[in-house]
Amino acid sequence: MNHRPDDVGQSLGLPDFIDPSDVVEASFDASTTWGEERSSPASGGFEPRDDEQSSSAGRRGSSGSSFGEGARSSGRGAKGKGRKKKQLTWAEKAERREKRAQKRREEEAAEREKDPLGFAREIVLRQLTAAPKSRAQLADKLREKEVDDDVAEAVLDRMEDVKLVDDEAYAGMLVRSQVASRGLARKALAQELKRKGITPEVAEGALEQVDDDAERAVALQLARKKMTTMSRLDEQTQTRRLAGLLARKGYPPSLVWSVIKEIQGSAAPDEAH
Incomplete structure (x- = not known):
């Protein structure tokens, strides 16, 4: 069914003063703008009119300008959002820390003076x-x-x-926690108590919690745990590492060699089997 130009205009919602044929021609020109080649006269096609070329160029220029402007605008926005704070130098950071410390000292001095x-x-x-x-x-x-x-x-x-x-309660708690968490012997425990400011008398009372049997039991536990990581090593290397571990924990040499002998003696039958 053929439609009259005014029927086409009404179906497209065009104003009365726009000819539908102009719309079709403009659509065709727009399609060629986005990459469809037009044939030259040598290939049997046709060449666009000067007014079409200028119109297409104008549209391309307008579109390109809008796109470029939008990209630049978007770029400026992204740059603004991603702008980083100024990186302070080491000297500037140190100066800020000193200013904060000075302010705290002044505040503390005022409080100390007041109460x-x-x-x-x-x-x-x-x-x-x-x-x-x-x-x-x-x-x-x-x-x-x-x-x-x-x-x-x-x-x-x-x-x-x-x-x-309460130094007595604190010393007792410290001894128990250091034995449980680090496996320290009495010698190392005494050094730890001294470092914490515990007097020798209070320290002596706290160390009574660890007798000879308890100390040997902890040393054996440490040595067995260490041996599980050295099954592929030779006996000499095992001995050296076990001795170093127990000595660092404060165990006396006599106890160290006794524990090593017991550990290696109990491990020998398993290895032979």
Whole structure:
């Protein structure tokens, strides 16, 4: 069925002043703009009119301009979003840290001046909340914060009265935890207690938890665990590594060689089998 131009215009929703044939021609021109070659007169085709060339060039220029502008605009937006903060130099970072530290010192000085006892008590409670501490460790912290010795003494005495600071309980707990987690012998445990500020008398009482039998049992446990990782090594290498391990844990030489002999003697029948 043939349609009249005005019927076609109405079906496309075109205004009365636009000829549908112009729309068809414009569509055809647009399709050639996106890559369809037109035949030249030598190949039997046709050559576009000058007005068509200028029209197509105008459309291509307009489209290219819009696309390029959009790409540049998008690029600027992406660049803006992805912009990184300025990287500080080592000296600038150090300067900032020093300024923050100076501000904290000034604030602490003001608090210490206003309420010395309250300031010291807050430091002690904060330290004990983080982890158990000995009296000597807490005294060192108060000295670091420039708390007067008399004020520190008064606060720590009060903390002992209410059992928040108890060196005997702390030393006993430290010995048990170090034996269980690290397998330390009494010699190494004594060094650890001294490092934590525990007096020799208190340390001696805490070390009574570990007698000769308990110490040997822990050494055997360490040696057996180590032997499971050395099954492919020769006996000399095993001996050297076991001796080094137990010596670092603080075990005396006599106990070390006794444990190694027992471990290697019990392992020999299994290897022969």
